[in-house]
Amino acid sequence: MTQSNDLLAELADIDPASELAQARATRDAATRHTQGSYDVLFSQQDSDFPLVERVALAAQVADWHGAEKLRAHYRAHPAFQPLDDADRQRLARDFARRLTEEPVAAAPEHIQALRDAGWSARGVVTLAQLVAFVSFQSRLLAGLRLLQGSETGSEPHAAVAGRWHTAARTASGQTALTAFTQAELGWEPWLAAKPLAEFDADEQALLARFGHSDSDYFRLLARNQPVLEQRTLTDKGIFYTPGGLPRAERELAATVVSKINGCIYCASVHARKASQLSKDNDAVQKLLNVAPGAALAHGQSPRWAAEIEFAAALSVTPPAASLTQLQALRAQGLDTLALLDLIQSTAFFAWANRLMLTLGEPFLPADTQG
Template identity: 65%
Template sequence: MTRTKDLLDELAEIKSASALAEARALRGAATEHTQGSHEILFSSASKSFPLSWRAALARQVALWHQAPQLANYYASLPSQPAEGAGLQAALAHAETLTFTPAAATQGDLHALREAGWSVQDIVTLSQLVAFVSFQSRLLTGLRLLAGHSVPRGSHDAVAAVWRSEPRTATGQPAPQAFTQRELHWEPWLAAKPLDEFNALEQATLAKFGHADSDYFRLLARNLPLLEQRTLTDKGIFYTSGGLPRAERELAAAVASKVNGCIYCASVHARKASQLSKQTDDVARLIATPPGQALETGQSDRWQKIIAFSAALSTTPPNASPRQLDALREIGLDELQLLDLVQSSAFFAWANRLMLTLGEPFE
């Protein structure tokens, strides 16, 4: 795929040869595949999910996240007024993903099916909304790093509520509280059977370890996008230097607590605990009650990291220049700050897929 521009570089107004530009170049894989994900979503489309619908939905999601530069960009693309049952159903789904992803149910997907959406288009729709949620936060973080003013939401950055139903839709025991234990996940839509992928597609799934996962074989109904998303993930979390990997995983766990994603929180809190050896501190984070600040009781460094990550994860984002200055005061350089922004922002994407396409079980 040949890329002629980097959309976020333009919208964030990053000066060439700046410390931020150099940091993004060092994180070239994340930069490239974030743009690649965007291009997959907005360079081609199906007749049942046209580009005009995608642009209209993306603009609305960017507006909800108070990302005016991004909203204006999507407004410049050919779009279509929100008319007809199919697009109205998509907007309702997008609003749930944006503001209350942890409240999503299997019935939300049933409503899309009733409005004529295919399983493949529902997956792409969910990816689009979740991606623009990530893209908006990443743009907010980049503009903060570049020294520009950004709109701020008014929501407190606190731990979210988790649902209390004792059973999943299929009768499996549902987790009742955030945990570091290993959880399982089941989809509300049928994952694509492995034997329905061709040999090249199966090889792609196997390369990333996705072949045996219902979650990834569901997302693989749009395999080119899944591939770009996976490479974005790897570019953010599996690169050398910069912010310690343990603190990138910490940011992922924080975002998951803010978004109410009990599955992602369990995975990434466990990784943060293993890598940092700060088992009690991670346990304290995971045990934070709903409505409470996540940084309470942590070391000075982790307080500042957690507070920024949580603020970037609210809807709309609420991160501030003051928080960024506090991170610089404890020694985080531009590459480390970029790693923190990207690790936090990515889970706006990951959480929204996990929460709205299926559910965890014990």
């Protein structure tokens, strides 16, 4: 990949001869498919979510995240024009702001309001993907700039555990989760997943390739399959590559972000993986048990505490990670590649949590209840 088609390298002013550029080349799949996700989202010509609306919303989301260079990039796009106050765009803006600033506040009625205003099911999914992607993109950019010695520019603010859902029942009446857990959970969509039979043979083959055929979540996201494909490849490039940051610590970062955003489902999956890989269930459970408003790193080992504090600070809105935190990580032995892995793992869950929290909710399967 050349810098000319690598937006983040351009916006972060990464020297092609630098150690950071080499680390990103080592993580080629993550680098390529992050760009690929951008390329798909901003090249589709869907009438149910036109490019002009995508660009305007992306600029607004970047602004909410304090990502000035990213905001300027979208505002300079040839298709950019300000949003109007018609119901369709006003509701999309409200949806985007909630998804940006407090995704745990999302509810089924917010999706229904979009549908009532004329948004198609595919359009709603693509809207959620776009807002979540820019949330990921803005944190990647902040992290890349930190690796080059530039502060984020955000005012310091506490990175503490966020609130989470406390209702006893899901929208469909199943047993809801009111605490973080390492148990295996179910997830129900608030917008119908696309039935497998409605995908053509090639689309079904792609779902099968990634193990998505039986998942309501992925068949919902597959209402825009090109975006889902690039997102899945980005995920695999970030979490399943050798060397650099140990896999357990990438999973730890995903869990931290989920605690910041209040995503019980994502935390259950990635805390369980962190426990299995680190063989330190007690430390992972201690993280899960942190109450809303409390610091996440209390009682952890120095290395894990430094990683938790950095991941948490990068995950708040706007991001507040600092050079001091980065230096603390280097003091714990993280080199540039490991730091890139930590940044990318953290940033990706700004994307994943926002989809999980906005398009559905977790439930406790009947066969796991006492």
